Amino acid sequence: MKTKRKVEIAVISDVHLGTYGCHAKQLLTYLNSISPKKLVLNGDIIDIWQFKKRYFPKSHLRVIKKIMDMASDGVEIIYITGNHDEMLRKFSDTTIGNISIVDKIVLELDGKKAWFFHGDVFDVSIQNAKWLAKLGGYGYDVLILLNRFINWCLEQMGREKYSLSKKIKNSVKSAIKYINDFEKVASDLAIEKGYDYVICGHIHQPKMQLKENKFGSTTYLNSGDWVENFTALEYQFKRWKIYNYNKDKLRAFYADEDIKDMEVKDLIAAITIVEQKKKKKLN
Template sequence: MKIKRKIEIAVISDVHLGTRGCHAKDLLNYLNSIEPKKLVLNGDIIDAWQFSKRYFPKSHLKVIKKIMNMSADGVEIIYITGNHDELLRKFTGTTIGSIKIVDKLVLELHGKKAWFFHGDVFDMSMQNAKWLAKFGDYGYSALTLVNRMANWYLQRCGKERYSLSKKVKNNVKTSQKHINRYEKVISNLAIENCYDYVICGHIHEPKIKYFETKNGKTMYLNSGDWTENFTALEYQFKRWKIYYYSKDKLSPFFVEEDFEDMNMNDLIAAITIVEQHKKKTK
């Protein structure tokens, strides 16, 4: 039996379950390899913008089941709502089983304050033209679908994955300016409110970076995504790091080969596990 890595906090965001760009099996491998005290789901875990009953593979269901099982096993799970799963914002402050649903989160970590939120409220394109953001999202999804097919071919040839969308972002000056402005606005606000760490997602750009002004300094952290970067944030031994699935998976936990046997009834069963577990421990 392989030993799971014990970490204090794991943060994932922008999984986009229910879309063809989501790499659910890779995420499941990652979740099977760790044993966190807290798992922070920092928005856009399920993609309600593009949700379709015609496309929700068993591997995507299995990610949900895994999260529910982790909750039943005592992992504290906090679901921070994002723009793609904004339907959950009406349930802010409630719990589903043992999973807390919030819009933001503040934690004290060894004497330092950490501020968690998805980040869409600081995205001017979201606030000023939501319809345009959704239109752009469909274009991004089409690009990731093409990218996924290209990467399937590259992997069969023994070559590394390639991110088309990341290449496009890096080559478009306006996109980089948008990202820089996003990071600066969030970090300045964190400094004004005396937060040592500010943790977000939304822009699919994994990063750890210090920001400093005359009023103080903060560490900006972005958990990236599971559509092109396959990244998470991990906190252990008073330090943060970005986990890159493609680089850091030394001995990954492979997904069980029982996707074909799973259906919606299995998902319902996974949710009831939480309640059954609570009854047994009373």
């Protein structure tokens, strides 16, 4: 049995469970490789917008069960709501055992303040025209499916994989401007509030960069996603790093072998265990 890497905090976002673009097995591999004190789920973990009864594979259920198991084992799970799982905002500030649901949170890390939130609050298209944003989400899902087929063909020919959506994002000036504006607004607000770190998701762009303006500085961090980039943020030994599943040499762990045997009843059992442990603590 391989030793799991100990990290103080692990941050993942934009997993989009329940969509074709989600790479649940890779995420399971990552979660099985770490032993965090806190796991921050920074929005869009379950894609309620595009949820389909006919598509929720066992590997996706297994991710949820894995998170429940981690909570049962003493890991503090902080679920920050995003736009694709905004229905959970009805339950903001709710705690079940080691799992808490919040819209945003500030944590003190070795004397420094870290501000966590998903980031959709800055997205005008979502705030003012949700139907348009949802329509864009469906188009993105189709693009991911097409990309998978193209990559399968490229693999058969022994060629390197290609990301259509990344190519489109990087070639469209308005997309680049949106990303830059998002990072600037988040960083300026963090500086104004006196936070040393601002940690977001939402735009699927992993990044760690010192941001400065005339009022001060902050470190902007984005956890990326598990649709294209397969990235997470990790905090250990008073510093942050971006974990990249495709490049990081510390990824040599496995996805659970029992995915094929995973059933909904197993997920319910995991939730029940979390509830039972909560009751024991109260008694």
